[in-house]
Amino acid sequence: MKVKICGLKTKEQVDAAVFHGADYLGFVFAKSKRQLSPEKVKEMTRDVPKGVKKIGVFVSPSQSTVETIIQQADLDMVQIHGELQAASYSVPLIRALSVEDTVVQPMSAEYVLFDAPPKQFAGGNGEVFDWEKLDLSQLEEKKIIIAGGLTAENVQQVKKILDPYAVDVSSGVETNGEKDLQKISAFLKKAKEELDV
Template identity: 25%
Template sequence: MRESKLSPHQAKQPPSIKMCGLSREQDITCVNTLLPDFVGFVFASSPRQVSITQAARLKSLLDSRIKAVGVFVGESVDEIVKLVDSGVIDYIQLHDSNEIESSENFTRRESRILALRQRTSTPIIKAIAASNVPNILAQQESTADLLLLDNAKGGSGKCFDWDYVVRAREAGFDREFFLAGGINAGNLSRALALHPYGIDLSKGLESNGAKDCAKMHEIMEILSKHRT
């Protein structure tokens, strides 16, 4: 997939929208009316976790124009490839529990990407803790198709300091990435101003711990204004 390192902030393309952590059939019904570019099924331990059976059911109901992303933390390559081969997911998103991007950690995670590359051509998103500028810059040569810049604790619903992105770009970072962590209707315009490849939302789409279709509609309305 990595045809170019040209980022959408350079190409001035409208960002993609990913609605993550869907777990109910009514969530799918809602996104099928909104048509975000991606939805996310969380297979890692989380309040939003779904089983393989649940995910397969949800994918069967999903509009074919929407790509399903599988979110993983430590699951085996065999488990991930099984979900790809069965058509449950279209993209792979890999997280890591270690927020420090040491050389050893980087090598280990890139080896995992290589192991998946040997088994599937499915695009791979590498999620990182954007807890400082060096952590972001360290990903410049990652073999992942896309990056996802998140808070040090993914799924926390909290933003990281987005100035890190600005400073990393000034230092030469030009990779395509999803911006994640604490994005909601109140700060979406500011997130879009960073011109990421995509915006990843989860907790910002929820009320009382469940996806709220009204909030999902609100997000798409804000996005439509930025696309016109």
């Protein structure tokens, strides 16, 4: 199972995530306490190995905003919550949906991320949704990513129930609203472990 550590804000956090085996690094460009500038992201991720993908997180952005930031921050993928202004972008798209979006519209996106219903911000709220209620039967061709309230304590459970392509964590690896390097390490270790039978 692949793992995305989202909402990274410092080079130290990026380095810790890469060192402990993260597959994806998420950087927030939408309005949020974790929002960064494209220049800062490019600077922080200069040494990130090619195999680790850098993802920009947006909420209902214009296509031109997304394409500009892809160039400025040197992103590998984008994750879009809210309104989708374009069917495709110059990099692969992760379509982020709230689990309360009962209609899963046909999508060109190869990756579909399910998160708990939004509160103040679309994502990163640390809320778990009912995994048992998620019907993925229409989405067998898609790479499913699960987010929302994941921690080192429950990540094996979501693996058992939904067997997603990837999991996405942000607040679950924080202490007092800031990324905690030990929690990043613990989460990655647990997520990558074989399932306990």
